[in-house]
Amino acid sequence: MNQTQAVAEQFTKFYYDTFDRNRTELASLYRDPSMLTFEGVQTQGVNSIVEKLVSLPFQKVAHRISTVDAQPSNPNNQSIVVTVTGQLLIDDETNPQMFTQTFNLIADGGSFWVYNDIFRLNYA
Amino acid sequence: MNQTQAVAEQFTKFYYDTFDRNRTELASLYRDPSMLTFEGVQTQGVNSIVEKLVSLPFQKVAHRISTVDAQPSNPNNQSIVVTVTGQLLIDDETNPQMFTQTFNLIADGGSFWVYNDIFRLNYA
Incomplete structure (x- = not known):
């Protein structure tokens, strides 16, 4: 596996493990220039993004990752575009919903x- | 609608119209640094990418776009990340397949x- 794919898989696992355990901790992954488009609704900045994620109307959630595809996203910076497909289970529902999520990740030191x-x- | 979203929707419509009419014409949208990951298989460069797209085992295809979400993808360049969800119909099948496609577009002059x-x- 190449390095880009390895970073993407490690990030994705960490992201959804954190999301499913305690959404507020996702704050460490966003910064003020960060953008989120969630079901077509746009927010920007770490505070607004975490507020949006925490306000989602479910108590329990579990993400199951199906595919993770990654490519370097900029010839001049160390950045990675990642598209994830998977399923999520909300609260006590038994029928998973399919989802798609795209991240563009920017390197800063080792993270x-x-x-x-x-x-x-x-x-x- | 903001400019980023407008560009993404215009690009997406052009891309799938071209794909469904004549895949070889997609060559104009890729360059040598371009990367394609198609169902997990990676290719790079305009020739390899078009060869891959043309070799897909169907004669007729029709993409139906469901959602197009776009954001500026780099603080230093004019580039746009776009995630599309939709359905595609292959040959004479009547059951559409759902797909997800992510593009990272880089500006060069007006295109x-x-x-x-x-x-x-x-x-x-």
């Missing part, structure tokens, strides 16, 4: 933060 | 070319 975040449920 | 392209079918 990456989220510059772009686009989330969509996939309806059949 | 954009595809730096990153990630395609996935979504299986329930």
Whole structure:
């Protein structure tokens, strides 16, 4: 596996583990220039993004990752575009919903933060 | 609608109209640094990418766009990350397949070319 893919898979696992355990902790992954488009609604900045994520109307959530695809996203910076497909289970529902999420990650020292975040449920 | 979203919707419509009419014409949208990850298989460069797209085993295809979400993807360059969800119909099938596609577009003068392209079918 190449380095880009390895970073993407490590990030993605950390992101959804954190999301499913305690959404407020995702604040460490966003910064003020970060953008989130969640089901078509745009927010920007770490505080607004975490507020949006925490306000989502469910108590329990579990993400199951199906695919993670990653590519270097800029010839001049160390950044990675990642598209994830998967399923999520909300509260006590038993029918998972399919989702797609795209991240554009920017390196800072040894870690990456989220510059772009686009989330969509996939309806059949 | 903001400018980023307008560019993304215009690009997306042009891309799928071209794909469904004559895949070889997509060559104008890729360059040598362009990357495509199609169902997990990576290719790079305009020739390899077009060869991959043309070799897909169907004669007729029709994409239906469901959602287009876009954000500026780099603070230093004019570039746009776009995630599309939609359905595609292949040959004479009547059951559409759901797909997700992410583009990272880079501006050059008045037009954009595809730096990153990630395609996935979504299986329930």
